[in-house]
Amino acid sequence: MGWGKRLFDRLTDAGEAESLAGRVLLDERYRALQRQIPFLYIVILSNLLGLALAAGGDLSAPFKAVTLLVALIAFRLVHWLNARDRTLAPERILRELKKTWIYAIFFSVGFCTWSFYLMDYGDSDAYNYVVLFGSLAAIGCAYGVSRYPAAAKIPLLLVGVPLSGKLILTLQAAHIGMGVSLGVVLLVLMRLLSLQEEGFKALVESRTGMNLERERARRAERLAKAEKAKAKTIADTDPLTGLANRRAFLRILGRRAAAATRSAEGFALGTVDLDGFKPINDTFGHAAGDAVLKEVGRRLAAAAVGEGALIARTGGDEFGLLLPGVHSDAAARSAGAAVCAALQEPFRVEGREFRISGCCGLTLLSRDDCHVEEALVRADTALYRAKQNGRAGVAVFSPDMDEMHRRRKQVETALREPEAKDRIGIVFQPIRDLATGELRAFEALARWDHPELGRIPPDQFIPVAEQINVIEEISDALLAAAAVEAKKWAAAVRLSFNVSAVQLCTAGSAERMLAVLGEAGMDPGRLQVEVTETALLVDFEVARRNLQSLREAGARIVLDDFGAGHASISYLREMQFDGIKLDGSLVAPVADSLRSRRLLKGVLDLCASMGLPCVAEHIETEEQMALLRELGCRDGQGFILSPPLHPAAAAALGAPAVRRLGRRKAA
Numbered sequence: 001m002g003w004g005k006r007l008f009d010r011l012t013d014a015g016e017a018e019s020l021a022g023r024v025l026l027d028e029r030y031r032a033l034q035r036q037i038p039f040l041y042i043v044i045l046s047n048l049l050g051l052a053l054a055a056g057g058d059l060s061a062p063f064k065a066v067t068l069l070v071a072l073i074a075f076r077l078v079h080w081l082n083a084r085d086r087t088l089a090p091e092r093i094l095r096e097l098k099k100t101w102i103y104a105i106f107f108s109v110g111f112c113t114w115s116f117y118l119m120d121y122g123d124s125d126a127y128n129y130v131v132l133f134g135s136l137a138a139i140g141c142a143y144g145v146s147r148y149p150a151a152a153k154i155p156l157l158l159v160g161v162p163l164s165g166k167l168i169l170t171l172q173a174a175h176i177g178m179g180v181s182l183g184v185v186l187l188v189l190m191r192l193l194s195l196q197e198e199g200f201k202a203l204v205e206s207r208t209g210m211n212l213e214r215e216r217a218r219r220a221e222r223l224a225k226a227e228k229a230k231a232k233t234i235a236d237t238d239p240l241t242g243l244a245n246r247r248a249f250l251r252i253l254g255r256r257a258a259a260a261t262r263s264a265e266g267f268a269l270g271t272v273d274l275d276g277f278k279p280i281n282d283t284f285g286h287a288a289g290d291a292v293l294k295e296v297g298r299r300l301a302a303a304a305v306g307e308g309a310l311i312a313r314t315g316g317d318e319f320g321l322l323l324p325g326v327h328s329d330a331a332a333r334s335a336g337a338a339v340c341a342a343l344q345e346p347f348r349v350e351g352r353e354f355r356i357s358g359c360c361g362l363t364l365l366s367r368d369d370c371h372v373e374e375a376l377v378r379a380d381t382a383l384y385r386a387k388q389n390g391r392a393g394v395a396v397f398s399p400d401m402d403e404m405h406r407r408r409k410q411v412e413t414a415l416r417e418p419e420a421k422d423r424i425g426i427v428f429q430p431i432r433d434l435a436t437g438e439l440r441a442f443e444a445l446a447r448w449d450h451p452e453l454g455r456i457p458p459d460q461f462i463p464v465a466e467q468i469n470v471i472e473e474i475s476d477a478l479l480a481a482a483a484v485e486a487k488k489w490a491a492a493v494r495l496s497f498n499v500s501a502v503q504l505c506t507a508g509s510a511e512r513m514l515a516v517l518g519e520a521g522m523d524p525g526r527l528q529v530e531v532t533e534t535a536l537l538v539d540f541e542v543a544r545r546n547l548q549s550l551r552e553a554g555a556r557i558v559l560d561d562f563g564a565g566h567a568s569i570s571y572l573r574e575m576q577f578d579g580i581k582l583d584g585s586l587v588a589p590v591a592d593s594l595r596s597r598r599l600l601k602g603v604l605d606l607c608a609s610m611g612l613p614c615v616a617e618h619i620e621t622e623e624q625m626a627l628l629r630e631l632g633c634r635d636g637q638g639f640i641l642s643p644p645l646h647p648a649a650a651a652a653l654g655a656p657a658v659r660r661l662g663r664r665k666a667a
């Protein structure tokens, strides 16, 4: 850059277009000039014409110069009037401002020259007019472009200062007075312009900062909103399949049911449960299981077409359906059949082919019948019926399923009664050493004899208690009562207690159980917790943490019902157990079938090789017992050994040897 350009830039100093603050400053300057400059030209014009008229008489010579100036001013006035609402890029503004600076020089020199001419060649009054109009023009112009001080100073310097100098140089007292006072005014004005510019720059800077802050805050707010939406999506999505999860499903179901009460539009609610999935998971591992589930999700989503249809993964291998526009049993059945048919094709994972199937239970919700909880129970009831129909069975809830449903409802109502948990009693079934007959433990089994409903077996009411979220209360009461009984037994006799799936998968339930034991004054080291593999399927991590806490407190953990349908060998690897309870289905056929004996032997060998002692359940005959003993099964439980006993009978059987002896003597 040459020195000439540098000097020019310095003189015309308008700012710079590189930084954000610079650009805002330029913009503000330009906007102010757009408003002010037209008035400025009106001031110059009126001053010019005023001077021309005041100069009077001999207008011919000077009027030519005036005409030229007036024409130029009119030209610039039109330019600025046209530019009133124009928005320019910062670089263009910079150019416009510099042009304004040049015009200011041009006008000022023109005005000054003409004024001097009038002073030198006009009549004596012209002197006074020039002083009046010249200073007015200089000050008015400076004020008019005050937002651009570099230009505002030009009329002061090129009109005001020469005028003041000329007045002083006349060396006449009155003129010197005028010249000096004009000079002082000019100096003050220039200082004011500088001060105003500083204030203006500070204002623009702070406004730019504020705008930036505001923009930053807005951006942060947008980001927070996006994060919130993302978190909500994650909270509502099943990470494996990408489908809605149970939480989202129940919420949407509730919303649609509420909408259905206000319109004629009903819909179908369905539950799909997979058959044959667990063995894949157990045999080929979670990765294969996950791949199958993903594909199931994809196929179900493709099968459940129709506007507004929703597929969700509501459990391990359970899916929920919402099918809008399905109003009849027939339509619901065919939608359910389509969904099940989508699972018929084999699943190919890592070069293997898997075959699974799904059963579907459906129920209709309409304006008059859209109670969500009831609908969920009805869909479950229909699913239960569908499963009875065999593989890929479909069933739509109908009143003939009502008996089952009614019983379930009755159990539910009974469970909701406040005194329910106090009415549920316990019995204790002995677990003995098969070789020595020594009593090792009592398994606590819940018993509920309801005054109207009769005996309700635990495998009927426990799942309902889980569903309506009263299982923890009931389980706490049972554990407390069992612990009180256990204290009557010899210290070596353990209390074996069943923990339900929901309970095991609720964070903090271990601490709750330990607190119950603490209150009852029972040593947790005497507790044996029985868990089933289905419990582990629901939320493996929470279950693992709970079992870990119980173990740390001294409790033993045993895997219950091992071998019931889909025994999960993988759990033996992933979770630390202290023992295994062999399901009755492994024990029952051993006396009649060689294959069953071999299978049982294999399972016992497996447990032995892992150092896990076994309890065989459901031993009903001497033959079964002898065989189990022979195969090396350490402990046993079953009717042949003892049926479940009332607490008093258990207390008598389990009492410490000294007490038993004393009692016998007394008898």
Ligand code: C2E
Binding pocket: 429, 444, 445, 446, 457, 458, 459, 462, 475, 478, 498, 499, 500, 530, 560, 561, 584, 617, 618, 619, 620, 637, 638, 639, 640, 644
């Ligand atoms: P489980 O833990 O496998 O309990 C053993 C079941 O087998 C008991 O049934 C018991 O009465 C029965 N049983 C015992 N010996 C024989 C036999 O020789 N032959 C046959 N066929 N059965 C025998 P129960 O009491 O009806 O309990 C059924 C299931 O309900 C239990 O299976 C357990 O999973 C659950 N359950 C029972 N009480 C509770 C409880 O307090 N809490 C929880 N969460 N579940 C419980």
Ligand code: MG
Binding pocket: 443, 498, 530, 560
């Ligand atoms: Mg058990």
Ligand code: MG
Binding pocket: 560, 561, 581, 583, 617
């Ligand atoms: Mg069992």
